[in-house]
Amino acid sequence: xxxxxxxxxxxxxxxxxxxxxxxxxxxxxxxxxxxxxxxxxxxxxxxxxxxxxxxxxxxxxxxxxxxxxxxxxxxxxxxxxxxxxxxxxxxxxxxxxxxxxxxxxxxxxxxxxxxxxxxxxxxxxxxxxxxxxxxxxxxxxxxxxxxxxxxxxxxxxxxxxxxxxxxxxxxxxxxxxxxxxxxxxxxxxxxxxxxxxxxxxxxxxxxxxxxxxxxxxxxxxxxxxxxxxxxxxxxxxxxxxxxxxxxxxxxxxxxxxxxxxxxxxxxxxxxxxxxxxxxxxxxxxxxxxxxxxxxxxxxxxxxxxxxxxxxxxxxxxxxxxxxxxxxxxxxxxxxxxxxxxxxxxxxxxxxxxxxxxxxxxxxxxxxxxxxxxxxxxxxxxxxxxxxxxxxxxxxxxxxxxxxxxxxxxxxxxxxxxxxxxxxxxxxxxxxxxxxxxxxxxxxxxxxxxxxxxxxxxxxxxxxxxxxxxxxxxxxxxxxxxxxxxxxxxxxxxxxxxxxxxxxxxxxxxxxxxxxxxxxxxxxxxxxxxxxxxxxxxxxxxxxxxxxxxxxxxxxxxxxxxxxxxxxxxxxxxxxxxx
Numbered sequence: 001x002x003x004x005x006x007x008x009x010x011x012x013x014x015x016x017x018x019x020x021x022x023x024x025x026x027x028x029x030x031x032x033x034x035x036x037x038x039x040x041x042x043x044x045x046x047x048x049x050x051x052x053x054x055x056x057x058x059x060x061x062x063x064x065x066x067x068x069x070x071x072x073x074x075x076x077x078x079x080x081x082x083x084x085x086x087x088x089x090x091x092x093x094x095x096x097x098x099x100x101x102x103x104x105x106x107x108x109x110x111x112x113x114x115x116x117x118x119x120x121x122x123x124x125x126x127x128x129x130x131x132x133x134x135x136x137x138x139x140x141x142x143x144x145x146x147x148x149x150x151x152x153x154x155x156x157x158x159x160x161x162x163x164x165x166x167x168x169x170x171x172x173x174x175x176x177x178x179x180x181x182x183x184x185x186x187x188x189x190x191x192x193x194x195x196x197x198x199x200x201x202x203x204x205x206x207x208x209x210x211x212x213x214x215x216x217x218x219x220x221x222x223x224x225x226x227x228x229x230x231x232x233x234x235x236x237x238x239x240x241x242x243x244x245x246x247x248x249x250x251x252x253x254x255x256x257x258x259x260x261x262x263x264x265x266x267x268x269x270x271x272x273x274x275x276x277x278x279x280x281x282x283x284x285x286x287x288x289x290x291x292x293x294x295x296x297x298x299x300x301x302x303x304x305x306x307x308x309x310x311x312x313x314x315x316x317x318x319x320x321x322x323x324x325x326x327x328x329x330x331x332x333x334x335x336x337x338x339x340x341x342x343x344x345x346x347x348x349x350x351x352x353x354x355x356x357x358x359x360x361x362x363x364x365x366x367x368x369x370x371x372x373x374x375x376x377x378x379x380x381x382x383x384x385x386x387x388x389x390x391x392x393x394x395x396x397x398x399x400x401x402x403x404x405x406x407x408x409x410x411x412x413x414x415x416x417x418x419x420x421x422x423x424x425x426x427x428x429x430x431x432x433x434x435x436x437x438x439x440x441x442x443x444x445x446x447x448x449x450x451x452x453x454x455x456x457x458x459x460x461x462x463x464x465x466x467x468x469x470x471x472x473x474x475x476x477x478x479x480x481x482x483x484x485x486x487x488x489x490x491x492x493x494x495x496x497x498x499x500x501x502x503x504x505x506x507x508x509x510x511x512x513x514x515x516x517x518x519x520x521x522x523x524x525x526x527x528x529x530x531x532x533x534x535x536x537x538x539x540x541x542x543x544x545x546x547x548x549x550x551x552x553x554x555x556x557x558x559x560x561x562x563x564x565x566x567x568x569x570x571x572x573x574x575x576x577x578x
Contacts, residue, residue, distance in 0.1 A: 030329055033336050037160045040117055047113050048165075054106035055169040059176035061099045062314065067180065068092060070307035114161045121156055121339075125149055128343055131436075147225035148338045155335025163332060167325050170318035177315040184308045185300055192287050192312050213265045213331075219338075220261050224254040287312055364426070364442070364523035364554035366390045366413065371422035373408050381420070382408045388577050392523075395547055395555040397564050400574030406558035410445040410526045413556075426524070444522040448529045448558075450509035452501035457486055458493040460501075460512050464520035472519060479549045480515040481542060482508075506533030514546060525550055528558045539563045 028036075041048065072088055129145060181189040231247045291309065294300040300308065367389040374381040383405040390396050400406055411417035412424050415431055423430045431439050444464065452460050461476060462468045473493070477483040485508055489495045501509040510533045517525060530546070531539035540563050547555060547567045557564050565571055 028333065028337050028340065030333060033159060033333055033340075036340060037121075037156060037336075040120055041160060043120075044113050044116055047109055047116075051106060051109045051113055051165055052168055052172075054102055054109065055165065056172045056176075057102045058099065058106065058169075059173040061095055061102065062173075063176050063180045063311070065092070065095050065099075066307050066310050066314075068095070069310065070184075070301075070303040072303070110161075110165060113165075114157050117161050118153065118157050122149070122153055125153055125339060125342060144223070144226045145342070147221050148342050151221065152335035152338045155332045156339050159329060159332040159336050163325065163329055166321060170321040170325070173318040174315060174322070177311050177318070181308060181311050181315065184304055184311070185294060187299075188287050188290050188294065188308060191290050192283055192315070194283060194286065213261060213268060216261045216264070220254065220258045224251070224258060227251050227254050283316070284309075284312070365392045365428065366524060366554055366556070367423075367425040367428075368409075368412070369423040369425065371412065371424060372420045373405070373412065373417060374420050383574065386422070386574070386577055388572055390554060390556060392554055393552055394570070395550070395557070395568045397557045397559055397568040397571045398574060399560055399565075399571060401560070404574045406574065407448055407528050409556070409558060410447065410528050413443045413524065413526060414445050415439050442522055443524040443526065444517045444520045445526040446513050446517045446528060446530060448532060450501065450506060450513055450533065452497055452504070452509050452512055454496065454499045456491075456494045456496055457482070457489075457512065460497060461493075461515050461519060463516055468519050476515040476518040479518060479545045480511040481538065481545075482511045482515045507535075507538065510534060511542065514542070518546065518549060522553075524554045524556070526556045526558065529561070530557060530559065531561045531563060536563060543567050 068088060068091060071084070126149060129149065178189065178193075181192070227250050231251065287309065291300065291305045295302065295305055368386050371386045372381050372384045386405070386409075388398075398406055398409060408417060412419060413426070413431070415436060418432075425431070426434070426439070426442060434442075453463065458473065461473055461482070465472075474483065477486065477493075486493055486495070495503075497503050497509075497512075501512070504512070510530070514527065514530060517527075527546070531543065534542060539561065543557075543564050544567055555568075557568060559565075
């Protein structure tokens with residue numbers, strides 16, 4: 001018997017993944033999930049109370065309609081008397097209209113509550129992801145993150161709102177229907193309730209299988225999103241190297257895995273639902289047998305028995321819904337756990353050292369003191385014991401071989417990376433003493449990767465300063481030679497650059513990125529390999545123009561391009577600083 005049970009449990013679980021792209025989130029209890037997201041429902045307590053009131057009104061109307069049906073049978077059909085029919089018909093019509101109003105209002109308010117809940121939760125999750133440190137974001141696959149922010153966030157609403165209202169609605173319907181049944185025939189009601197323990201036993205029995213299947217399905221969905229995002233974002237590379245077939249195979253493998261998880265879920269439902277139906281059928285047959293006895297002993301009229309059977313049929317609906325509630329909650333909790341993992345990821349830099357005063361640097365002197373940085377999963381630190389000082393208004397080039405940690409300096413000063421030890425100083429104070437907002441208003445990095453938005457050239461230039469005057473935009477564009485190629489475009493500055501700037505060349509994207517940084521009124525400008533994608537002539541020209549336009553600012557150029565070195569005040573070699 002034990003062996004049979006083990007084989008059955010194994011058949012209901014999806015196959016395991018030997019090399020998962022996305023891991024399982026930590027399991028949470030249902031009560032822990034409810035406590036975690038209860039604050040999102042507090043602002044909606046009054047609309048939610050109205051929803052519950054409407055949920056209570058619906059079964060009350062249904063009970064009155066069933067009892068009215070009893071009068072229709074006993075007072076009209078059995079005696080064949082049409083006299084009471086008109087009055088009963090008018091009441092029926094009134095109840096039908098009232099039921100439609102209540103149903104429509106309940107649907108409208110339920111939608112309002114669920115969507116309001118989702119709007120607030122989505123904004124919180126999206127903001128939390130945006131504020132996570134670069135290292136945390138880099139460790140998570142983008143496709144998996146997007147899946148968590150869309151379908152998994154929807155699972156939170158299902159758990160906290162849809163399942164909550166459905167469960168309370170089922171209890172209310174059950175209370176009204178059972179109350180009416182007890183009034184009609186309490187003996188038959190007790191007989192009908194015999195199957196309730198069977199419902200709950202089945203629900204608890206299969207809830208664990210449902211949770212296992214649901215967690216695997218959610219994880220596989222994240223893996224599929226990751227594979228999709230990675231292949232499509234690198235489609236040019238995939239095509240250039242003829243790896244379309246391999247990409248399709250990888251995509252199909254994850255799709256097949258989702259299918260396996262779905263089939264396991266189907267096996268759970270195929271076993272669970274017929275057993276629930278069988279329990280319900282046994283209850284109905286028992287009541288019908290006892291109903292014949294009640295008619296024979298004149299304990300019930302024919303109308304009373306028909307009304308009782310109608311109420312019982314409606315009663316099994318909420319009983320079955322309640323039996324499905326626990327598996328449904330476990331199914332939704334699989335997605336909720338993935339959202340919680342996203343919310344509980346490593347906090348942003350402003351939170352890592354506790355509450356600190358929100359200072360704003362007064363000058364732009366920059367200093368690193370004995371700094372060490374180690375990236376997650378790296379075998380060794382990016383650098384150890386790095387120290388240097390750059391005075392306010394200096395223009396300094398930091399050079400070093402590839403992989404020496406030049407780009408890490410930009411991340412340190414903009415607080416996208418926290419040091420393992422040492423201090424990162426601006427204006428004589430550790431940047432941890434400043435608010436993130438003030439640090440990033442003071443320090444503007446231009447990263448080596450040419451980051452542009454799918455928007456117009458003007459919007460890309462003004463991304464860091466949306467209220468920039470037209471003259472300032474034009475000046476930044478001329479300094480960086482952006483105006484040179486924009487003036488030849490049919491739509492000029494309103495030309496959209498496409499996703500990741502695919503409508504532009506690498507050099508054009510680079511010039512837009514630098515122009516965007518020039519427009520931002522920050523006192524520290526960090527240029528990471530600013531001549532990337534530019535020929536020697538344009539690199540020389542751009543470097544001279546940018547450094548001339550930024551006099552008075554502290555400018556740090558991270559580079560290995562000798563073209564830059566003749567335009568700075570001094571050069572720091574990372575190999576001499578660690």
